[in-house]
Structures are given as structure tokens and as C-alpha cells.
Amino acid sequence: MSERIKTVVENIQAVNKEMGQAAQQHLNNLTKPIGSLGELENVAVQLAEITGSKLPEVFPPGVIVFAADHGIAEEGVSAYPQEVTAQMVMNFLNEGAAINAFTKSVNGFIEIVDVGVKSNIDADGLVVDKVGFGTKNFAKGPAMTKEEAIHSVEVGMKRAEAMINKGAKLIIVGEMGIANTTASSAIVASITGVNVRSLVGQGTGLAASALDYKAGVIDDALKVLQPDCNDPLDLLQKIGGFEIGAMAGAMLYAASQHIPILLDGFICTASALVATKFCPEVQDYMIAGHHSVEPGHAAALDALGKKSLLTLNLRLGEGSGAVLAYPLVEAATRMAREMATFDDAEVSRETVKN
Known part of the structure; x- marks a missing residue:
């Protein structure tokens, strides 16, 4: 393996799981039922882990x-x-x-x-x-x-x-x-x-x-x-x-x-x-x-x-x-960055009935 390849490989870090958790908490506060955007939510969390940003960008x-x-x-x-x-x-x-x-x-x-x-x-x-x-x-x-x-x-x-x-x-x-x-x-x-x-x-x-x-x-x-x-x-x-x-x-x-x-x-x-x-x-x-x-x-x-x-x-x-x-x-990132939270939009959250 060349020094160039070795250096690049050594610079690859584990993704930031803590940022992924923060992103998931943010998604759970958006104006939608929890998990209702399915795979897009998983993508948004993965992008947060990769980039180290709760609100990642992928454009261009x-x-x-x-x-x-x-x-x-x-x-x-x-x-x-x-x-x-x-x-x-x-x-x-x-x-x-x-x-x-x-x-x-x-x-x-x-x-x-x-x-x-x-x-x-x-x-x-x-x-x-x-x-x-x-x-x-x-x-x-x-x-x-x-x-x-x-x-x-x-x-x-x-x-x-x-x-x-x-x-x-x-x-x-x-x-x-x-x-x-x-x-x-x-x-x-x-x-x-x-x-x-x-x-x-x-x-x-x-x-x-x-x-x-x-x-x-x-x-x-x-x-x-x-x-x-x-x-x-x-x-x-x-x-x-x-x-x-x-x-x-x-x-x-x-x-x-x-x-x-x-x-x-x-x-x-x-x-x-x-x-x-x-x-x-x-x-x-x-x-x-x-x-x-x-x-x-x-x-x-x-x-x-x-x-x-x-x-x-x-x-x-x-x-x-x-x-x-x-x-x-890109839609996954826009969901995270542009959707309102329940508090921002003054929308009532779902309630759980016993």
C-alpha cells in the first residue's frame, strides 16, 4: 500500500453516532407522526452521522x-x-x-x-x-x-x-x-x-x-x-x-x-x-x-x-x-432543515390514550 493510500485510509473515522441520535431527536420533533417519513428519516440520520451535522447538506x-x-x-x-x-x-x-x-x-x-x-x-x-x-x-x-x-x-x-x-x-x-x-x-x-x-x-x-x-x-x-x-x-x-x-x-x-x-x-x-x-x-x-x-x-x-x-x-x-x-x-436533508417543529408551528402533539 502506498503512503498516499495509507494516509487517506488512516483519516477515515467512524461515523458520528451521537450526531445521528441528535438528528433523530430533531426529526421526532418535526410536524409529522414519528417515523412517518420512513426511509427518508433513516437517510437523514445517516447523513448526520457522516457529516457530523444535525442539519446536513448534500448539494451540489x-x-x-x-x-x-x-x-x-x-x-x-x-x-x-x-x-x-x-x-x-x-x-x-x-x-x-x-x-x-x-x-x-x-x-x-x-x-x-x-x-x-x-x-x-x-x-x-x-x-x-x-x-x-x-x-x-x-x-x-x-x-x-x-x-x-x-x-x-x-x-x-x-x-x-x-x-x-x-x-x-x-x-x-x-x-x-x-x-x-x-x-x-x-x-x-x-x-x-x-x-x-x-x-x-x-x-x-x-x-x-x-x-x-x-x-x-x-x-x-x-x-x-x-x-x-x-x-x-x-x-x-x-x-x-x-x-x-x-x-x-x-x-x-x-x-x-x-x-x-x-x-x-x-x-x-x-x-x-x-x-x-x-x-x-x-x-x-x-x-x-x-x-x-x-x-x-x-x-x-x-x-x-x-x-x-x-x-x-x-x-x-x-x-x-x-x-x-x-x-x-436531498429531500431527506430538506426535511430536516426546512420542516417546522411542533413548537415552531404551534401544532398539538399526538396523545397516547390508555
């Missing part, structure tokens, strides 16, 4: 989309050719993707980062911090070197730091990388011990008949490489992706600054599991935005102990589901 959100290619695509595990990664990066930069439209709708910041696309992209607005030109094919050997794994995490930390310095009060990380559901399935299988075949899904649209083959590729690689499920750098080195490492790094840095992390779908949640292997406390800084239709997402969420805010049958990635869930998170 900062969205960072990391793009990278995967050597495992050579095994035919994706429905789309590898050049789509670079093509979609250009689509992001031209503001033509779902993540662009959704981020605009919440007035958030957005940044696109080339952390490992296979080709060079020369375009205005793109942050280029390449670890390499795609990972190696982990069906034939480790996906990357240990140095590359460290570099990928550090890129994520650097980009999260820049986004928070820009003013972001909440971090959403998204991704683009053909075959990254394969890497994510391998990571989740390794960490959770869940059978690979029950984890793999269609990804970008793979035909159901090809899922057995995809699972077989992953199973064979895991048997040969035997990644250490408790060593995040070993997981990244053997079966990971540059964008997966970067997403984990961004989450770690956000937690070190008491900034909430709103999780997206399967690849994002696989990255979140990697982040928890660096520091278990980081999961308390995470809120699950939505429940993807990718089969492995349920196993990843269970391993994190998270319940999603939305279920919309999404499987796009990019951070799109998290951005769609963001208004609910």
Missing part, C-alpha cells in the same frame, strides 16, 4: 465517471465490441448520454476521467490520467501489476479530492468499460463466496445462452489466480479493472472528508466492496441509490448490508441510477 452532488478497457473482453464475454468504451467517452463529453441528462436535472458537477481506455482520446473536457491502455486478459494471467492497482486507486482519490474542492457535498462514481461486469462478477464472487453462475447477468445485453460461458471463464480464472478476498490490491491486480480501482479510491477519499457516497449499480457496488477491504468503516459513508437487475448486485448489496432507495430495473451504469436517487437524498 459531484459525479465522476471513470472509463477503462478490460483485456477479458478478448474472451467474448460482452455483447459490444471494445471500441464502444472510447466511443461512449466521446458521447459523455458531447453531453449525449443518460448520465449527462440526469446530472443536469439535479444541477450537479460532472467529470469524465480516462483512467485506462485502450486508445488515446484527444478531446476538450476529458481528464486523462491513464494507468494503462486497458487491463490484461485475466483469463490468461493477472489483470494488472500491483503498481498499476495502486495507481488506479490513487487516481480515484485525486479526482474525488478535486471534485470536493470544487464544492461537491456528495460523491457519485460511475463507470464505462466494456466487459467490466465480468471483472465485477469475479470480485463479488471472490469476496462473498457466492456461486459465479448466480452472479453473472446480461451486462450490456449478452444473450442468455452465453451466460454459462461467461461464468465458466470467470470460474476458471478464479481457480488459477486465487485472489485473496481480504486483500484489495490483490483483488484488483488479479481480476480488477482500472476504473474499479479508481472508484474505490474516490470512495475512500470521500469518506476521509466526511462526504456521503451515493452508490450506483453492480460495478459501483463491487468497487465499494473493494473499498471496504481497505477500510471497513467506509461502508457507513455509503447510501445505496438503486437496485440493479444485474443478478450480482443483490449479493453485493447484501455483503455491504445496504438497502436500496429505488428499484427501477436499471442496468446501465455510468452512475445513472445513483443520480436518479439523489433527489430523495
Whole structure:
């Protein structure tokens, strides 16, 4: 582990449970029956614990989309050719993707980062911090070197730091990388011990008949490489992706600054599991935005102990589901900050009859 990663991890503190209790007492005094706003109240309490403020703020959100290619695509595990990664990066930069439209709708910041696309992209607005030109094919050997794994995490930390310095009060990380559901399935299988075949899904649209083959590729690689499920750098080195490492790094840095992390779908949640292997406390800084239709997402969420805010049958990635869930998170903060208390509004409290 590098000094940079070690320093960030050491700066991650346990969330402030006392502030959460204070927030809960405040919510109980608002003009509503106790607990009547359900999960929104739980979110408000968690945000208070994360930020150390009884009245937290999460606006504006900062969205960072990391793009990278995967050597495992050579095994035919994706429905789309590898050049789509670079093509979609250009689509992001031209503001033509779902993540662009959704981020605009919440007035958030957005940044696109080339952390490992296979080709060079020369375009205005793109942050280029390449670890390499795609990972190696982990069906034939480790996906990357240990140095590359460290570099990928550090890129994520650097980009999260820049986004928070820009003013972001909440971090959403998204991704683009053909075959990254394969890497994510391998990571989740390794960490959770869940059978690979029950984890793999269609990804970008793979035909159901090809899922057995995809699972077989992953199973064979895991048997040969035997990644250490408790060593995040070993997981990244053997079966990971540059964008997966970067997403984990961004989450770690956000937690070190008491900034909430709103999780997206399967690849994002696989990255979140990697982040928890660096520091278990980081999961308390995470809120699950939505429940993807990718089969492995349920196993990843269970391993994190998270319940999603939305279920919309999404499987796009990019951070799109998290951005769609963001208004609910912001609503939780507005509830805490803007609703009147019973005393302020001169509203009678409920009475208990014997």
C-alpha cells in the first residue's frame, strides 16, 4: 500500500453516532407522526452521522465517471465490441448520454476521467490520467501489476479530492468499460463466496445462452489466480479493472472528508466492496441509490448490508441510477432543515390514550 493510500485510509473515522441520535431527536420533533417519513428519516440520520451535522447538506452532488478497457473482453464475454468504451467517452463529453441528462436535472458537477481506455482520446473536457491502455486478459494471467492497482486507486482519490474542492457535498462514481461486469462478477464472487453462475447477468445485453460461458471463464480464472478476498490490491491486480480501482479510491477519499457516497449499480457496488477491504468503516459513508437487475448486485448489496432507495430495473451504469436517487437524498436533508417543529408551528402533539 502506498503512503498516499495509507494516509487517506488512516483519516477515515467512524461515523458520528451521537450526531445521528441528535438528528433523530430533531426529526421526532418535526410536524409529522414519528417515523412517518420512513426511509427518508433513516437517510437523514445517516447523513448526520457522516457529516457530523444535525442539519446536513448534500448539494451540489459531484459525479465522476471513470472509463477503462478490460483485456477479458478478448474472451467474448460482452455483447459490444471494445471500441464502444472510447466511443461512449466521446458521447459523455458531447453531453449525449443518460448520465449527462440526469446530472443536469439535479444541477450537479460532472467529470469524465480516462483512467485506462485502450486508445488515446484527444478531446476538450476529458481528464486523462491513464494507468494503462486497458487491463490484461485475466483469463490468461493477472489483470494488472500491483503498481498499476495502486495507481488506479490513487487516481480515484485525486479526482474525488478535486471534485470536493470544487464544492461537491456528495460523491457519485460511475463507470464505462466494456466487459467490466465480468471483472465485477469475479470480485463479488471472490469476496462473498457466492456461486459465479448466480452472479453473472446480461451486462450490456449478452444473450442468455452465453451466460454459462461467461461464468465458466470467470470460474476458471478464479481457480488459477486465487485472489485473496481480504486483500484489495490483490483483488484488483488479479481480476480488477482500472476504473474499479479508481472508484474505490474516490470512495475512500470521500469518506476521509466526511462526504456521503451515493452508490450506483453492480460495478459501483463491487468497487465499494473493494473499498471496504481497505477500510471497513467506509461502508457507513455509503447510501445505496438503486437496485440493479444485474443478478450480482443483490449479493453485493447484501455483503455491504445496504438497502436500496429505488428499484427501477436499471442496468446501465455510468452512475445513472445513483443520480436518479439523489433527489430523495436531498429531500431527506430538506426535511430536516426546512420542516417546522411542533413548537415552531404551534401544532398539538399526538396523545397516547390508555
